[in-house]
Amino acid sequence: MPEQTADPSDLRGACAQCFGLCCVALPFAASADFALDKPAGKPCPNLQGDHRCGIHADLRKKGFTGCTVYDCFGAGQKVSQVTFGGQDWRTGSKERARQMFDVFPVVRQLHELLWYLTEALGLPAARPVHPELRRALAETERLTRQTPQELAALDVAAHRQQVNVLLLRTSELARSGAAGGKGGKKGKGKGKDRRGADLIGARLRGADLRGASLRGAYLIAADLTGADLRDADMIGADLRDADLTDADLTGAFFLTQPQLNAARGSTGTRLPESVTRPTHWTAAG
Known part of the structure; x- marks a missing residue:
């Protein structure tokens, strides 16, 4: 039977299905990566009314390299379309907007874990821990579908720590058979x-x-x-x-x-x- 994995398309940002959450919820400071300061919860001045970036094609030229190296792993569309059922932060109450901005970073961390777990299940060398990986994947996906209140209260650091134990074991198994160099000899351990x-x-x-x-x-x-x-x-x-x-x-x-x-x-x-x-x-x- 094929391994249970997340749909890769669900783990990549789909801006057209998101309400520009990364452009509002997250803070950034003027630096080599960003041309200006922006506090959390305040829309980036480049964010348009349709939730699209007004300088998307010129982000690097305009001093927003940081935006080009960011990926929400699909958390934006999950929070926008699933957690909040397609309700826009612009048109709702301030409380709903605050909830969206609080929940987005949590779901982003969970989706990053889904990415790693899905990749781990695709590594043949990690087969001894595939059952545990499948259980961790299912539990992480379940967590992403909780209510806004449950997500805001989630101890995501504790869950990451639990998953990391499995990812470390996966790494050991996947690297144990790596060749020892460009000559192609098998390494010991x-x-x-x-x-x-x-x-x-x-x-x-x-x-x-x-x-x-x-x-x-x-x-x-x-x-x-x-x-x-x-x-x-x-x-x-x-x-x-x-x-x-x-x-x-x-x-x-x-x-x-x-x-x-x-x-x-x-x-x-x-x-x-x-x-x-x-x-x-x-x-x-």
Whole structure:
């Protein structure tokens, strides 16, 4: 029987079915990522009356790079169309608007977990924990369909911790058979453990990171040109401005589209099928 997974289309942002929640509920500060300050609960000045962005095609040019690397994992349309039954925050009471803005970040975290759990169920090496993963997936999906009041009161951090135990086990199983290097020999056990490592600006050109755990690693502005990242665990790795030109991420797992969108790469960068090549990437020079 096929594994029970979430529909991938439900775990990607569909702005046409959302009421611009990420443009209102979330705060941002003037920085390299955003051109101005905006508090939580206040609409971005670029948000139009139809909930569309007025500068969507020019976000990077206008200083809103942060918007281009964000993905709600489908939480926006879930909150807009399911949790609140298609009721717009603009036309309802202030209390309903406040509820929507409070619930949106919670559902976003749950949908991110659904993304990881769904990917984990697609990893053959993780078959020993597939029953537990299926139960966690079903429970997480159930939580996303609670009432606004229940969602607002949910201890989402505790649920994330429970799911993370399974994702760690999945990582160990998936990396245990990773090859030991570009020569193709099988490694003994899992690859290098770089969890939470400070690799900001690191020179990792051509590095052998196959089967490595890069969970939560800081790879900001790291040079990963031509690096071998096959079968690596990329969950939570900070890839902002990291250079992935000609890097090989084939089989890398728990890699999300926002992570890639924040990085630099080329047409020679090899990617897993779960993500797409960012449009701002250019061919290697």
